[in-house]
Amino acid sequence: MDGRRLRGDRTRRAVASQAAAAASIDGLAGMTLSQLAGGLGVSKSSIQAAYGTKEDLQLATVAAATETFLGAVVTPALDANEGLPRVMALVDAWLQYVERRVFPGGCFMVATLSEFDSRPGPVRDALAAARRGWLKLLSSQIAIGQRSGDISESPPADALAFEIDALLSVANVDRNLSDDTTPLTTARNLIALRLGVPAIPRRRRRTAKPGGSR
């Protein structure tokens, strides 16, 4: 019926996606409207028409990046059984999300949380909420693993979730610094150790026949 509304939504989606990619490198404050417009081949004011202010764009960017994160990390891990298997599935999906550079600057959340952690306001609040959701998910799956006896009761689930997230986050920074993926393996091995999982080296892709296990 109204083609303009449809086109507008598509533009907004493309802008938010481009913005998330840019923010993973330059930050949510460091990215500029001109930079986004140039990357998309549109005018700066078309972005300003879609999102009134830069803060509105930043909030939309956080929302889009959160969706991308959920799709890349959380959704795939839901195939694994609850408890320890799902925790390891989340960890492996997270490491692959970083290794595959779903965002060019590594994990969007790690980059923007440390950028905004000392800048109170709605952007920081949105990032903090996303972080709380991630930690809660990890913690709840750890708690299930602890109740079933697959994971040690010490440290408590919240603390272990904090530790796993810490190892992943710093591995992301180290990987960006060196463009080397060994920090990701280091983090994986440490997490496996802390979960009491044998430190089997991560399975390489394309060991199965094409289209095999899918």
Add this chain to the structure above:
Amino acid sequence: MDGRRLRGDRTRRAVASQAAAAASIDGLAGMTLSQLAGGLGVSKSSIQAAYGTKEDLQLATVAAATETFLGAVVTPALDANEGLPRVMALVDAWLQYVERRVFPGGCFMVATLSEFDSRPGPVRDALAAARRGWLKLLSSQIAIGQRSGDISESPPADALAFEIDALLSVANVDRNLSDDTTPLTTARNLIALRLGVPAIPRRRRRTAKPGGSR
């Protein structure tokens, strides 16, 4: 003899110190010359006279912040015996350095490393070098503790240093997000657990008589 040279050094020192404080909140790219000039009550061009370009200023800021970090965290820990005691002294000094807000935005290194980890150049190289030095210091003291039997041989010293740094770094972000120091305690307890140290709650200040233990 030449008062001007002396004055110049003092100005440079004051600018770099102010820049480190600003960068801990707004980032090394986010801080502006006008902001620094305003905070110091000097003109913008006096900063530009001291440091030719912004990148020169950023490099001087990293150097000044590194000195501050060494003075606040590393030097005090040298009083402790090598090995496990010094590792815990480094950890406690680090946590107090963050809690006392030596930099207003928490740890300068955490803030700027994640800002520059995807921006190749001399600034990133300087930050990465400071990080390597810190990890090497931690790792060498852990290795000494392992050789003396105070610290478990597993995980290896490098990995354990990576893990301790990860817990400290994420505690810094969480503390900034909430302006609550409980993440610092969480990290401290986890580190103590991983080092096999009893998780004694951190000693509160001013339990001794004024001027007592000093």
Add this chain to the structure above:
DNA sequence: CCTACCGATCGGTAGG
């Protein structure tokens, strides 16, 4: 979604 602008401020540099 465009061109055409604004007040302001960016990093950097001129002459004094």
Add this chain to the structure above:
DNA sequence: CCTACCGATCGGTAGG
């Protein structure tokens, strides 16, 4: 010829 600043302004770009 040096430094340490100043007020003013350069070309570009910020968000709106």
